Amino acid sequence: MIHAAVMGYGTIGSGVAEILDRNSVQITEAAGEEVALKYVLDLRDFPGSPVEDKIVHDFSVIEQDADVSVVVEAMGGLNPAYPFVKACLMAGKHVVTSNKALVAAHGTELLAIAREHQVNFLFEASVGGGIPIIRPLYRCLKGEVIEEITGILNGTTNYILTRMDRAGVSFEAALKEAQDMGYAERNPEADVEGHDTCRKIAILTAMATGKEVNYEDIYTEGITRITDVDFQYAEKLGASVKLFGSSRIDGEQVHAWVAPVMIGRDHVLYSVSDVFNGVMVKGNMVGTTMFYGSGAGKLPTASAVVADIIAAVRHKNMNIAIGWSEERQTIAPMDTSSYRYFVRVDGNCEENRSRVEAVFGKAELTVLDGLDEFAFVTEKMTEAAFKEKAVEFDSACQAFGKKGILQMIRAEL
Ligand code: HSE
Numbered sequence: 001m002i003h004a005a006v007m008g009y010g011t012i013g014s015g016v017a018e019i020l021d022r023n024s025v026q027i028t029e030a031a032g033e034e035v036a037l038k039y040v041l042d043l044r045d046f047p048g049s050p051v052e053d054k055i056v057h058d059f060s061v062i063e064q065d066a067d068v069s070v071v072v073e074a075m076g077g078l079n080p081a082y083p084f085v086k087a088c089l090m091a092g093k094h095v096v097t098s099n100k101a102l103v104a105a106h107g108t109e110l111l112a113i114a115r116e117h118q119v120n121f122l123f124e125a126s127v128g129g130g131i132p133i134i135r136p137l138y139r140c141l142k143g144e145v146i147e148e149i150t151g152i153l154n155g156t157t158n159y160i161l162t163r164m165d166r167a168g169v170s171f172e173a174a175l176k177e178a179q180d181m182g183y184a185e186r187n188p189e190a191d192v193e194g195h196d197t198c199r200k201i202a203i204l205t206a207m208a209t210g211k212e213v214n215y216e217d218i219y220t221e222g223i224t225r226i227t228d229v230d231f232q233y234a235e236k237l238g239a240s241v242k243l244f245g246s247s248r249i250d251g252e253q254v255h256a257w258v259a260p261v262m263i264g265r266d267h268v269l270y271s272v273s274d275v276f277n278g279v280m281v282k283g284n285m286v287g288t289t290m291f292y293g294s295g296a297g298k299l300p301t302a303s304a305v306v307a308d309i310i311a312a313v314r315h316k317n318m319n320i321a322i323g324w325s326e327e328r329q330t331i332a333p334m335d336t337s338s339y340r341y342f343v344r345v346d347g348n349c350e351e352n353r354s355r356v357e358a359v360f361g362k363a364e365l366t367v368l369d370g371l372d373e374f375a376f377v378t379e380k381m382t383e384a385a386f387k388e389k390a391v392e393f394d395s396a397c398q399a400f401g402k403k404g405i406l407q408m409i410r411a412e413l
Contacts, residue, residue: 002313005039005062007084008075009046012098015302016072017051027306031313038068063087070312072305073097082106089113089121094312098125098301104199108212111323118319122308127200128153128277130300131293137207138322144283146208150246153200155275155296156184156191157223157243162273165240170228183275193222194258201245205256208249211329219257219334226260230407233375236366239264239413254329255337262342262411335384339410344375346403359393377411
């Protein structure tokens with residue numbers, strides 16, 4: 001029998017306890033032996049709950065109990081998750097986590113400690129919740145040169161953007177709805193500013209390149225500046241706007257970024273809506289693959305944690321080759337990456353249309369009834385080239401009392 005401990009009895013931790021109980025027959029068969037939950041670490045007591053008699057408040061009880069060989073970290077955040085996880089690995093215990101902040105910030109060190117102690121540090125649930133994506137990268141796609149990973153990696157923002165698209169509501173109204181539904185936090189910054197997606201694409205990029213990625217090197221833009229008017233244009237263009245975390249890998253040149261992108265109906269991620277996540281992985285041999293499902297939530301995320309517990313038990317005396325080395329991956333500056341750009345321009349007048357043609361070249365223009373503005377989509381160019389043209393265009397417009405560019409959204413149309 002394997003004794004396990006769960007640190008943190010919140011949404012994910014309680015989901016893990018529930019699955020270990022409800023699916024115990026399948027789990028015993030898959031792991032080759034019974035997995036028994038011995039401790040649940042939390043500051044709170046949970047009288048009347050199924051884990052009432054397993055609650056401990058002192059981490060050292062878990063750390064010092066040699067019978068506990070697998071520890072689940074479901075506390076979130078870095079403190080005390082980081083020192084606790086490190087201590088568990090150093091005590092020779094396998095650790096499974098759903099904590100992307102921990103993996104993105106300290107994954108390199110924790111993976112190295114796990115290797116040194118011949119235990120496992122597994123984090124399938126840290127990206128894409130219940131969607132298998134980490135394991136496919138180190139198992140099924142291991143023979144590939146990964147060329148691109150692009151994902152809708154945050155359910156909260158995907159829900160907000162879906163509501164803006166389908167119901168025509170503003171960002172603020174959609175955010176309020178997401179909060180009322182329990183999808184968005186009262187302080188939604190980590191989701192809407194793209195920080196959550198940034199940690200996740202950092203982890204996926206490190207998995208794909210085999211090198212450490214500093215999430216602070218990843219250009220990150222959230223969805224707070226996307227408006228209902230942008231979606232009205234998108235509808236006319238047969239498009240939508242999604243928040244992408246993306247890595248484009250060309251040998252040593254790696255671009256990794258988080259930003260809203262306008263995509264057409266033929267894009268493989270177009271139909272990933274509501275709170276769902278989707279991840280597209282392109283390999284040089286396999287071509288395009290897609291992973292889709294629930295990227296958050298109690299049981300989907302806990303399901304991925306439980307699968308990692310089983311993997312740890314199956315490999316209890318060996319370290320699974322997963323993760324990345326200590327070598328740092330250079331992330332290329334955002335200015336060197338190329339896109340098309342959806343651009344909205346103030347003032348639907350002949351002069352402005354001529355200025356667009358003079359600066360950006362011939363482009364098909366889209367207008368919305370009742371608005372003194374228009375939009376167009378540029379040819380593909382680098383961010384640096386776009387910025388230069390935008391400055392030139394804005395100063396030409398502003399000389400005549402117009403605002404120039406009102407909005408820019410990168411486009412894959
Ligand atoms: N806030 C995250 C989301 C939770 O909305 O996807 C899962 O990481």
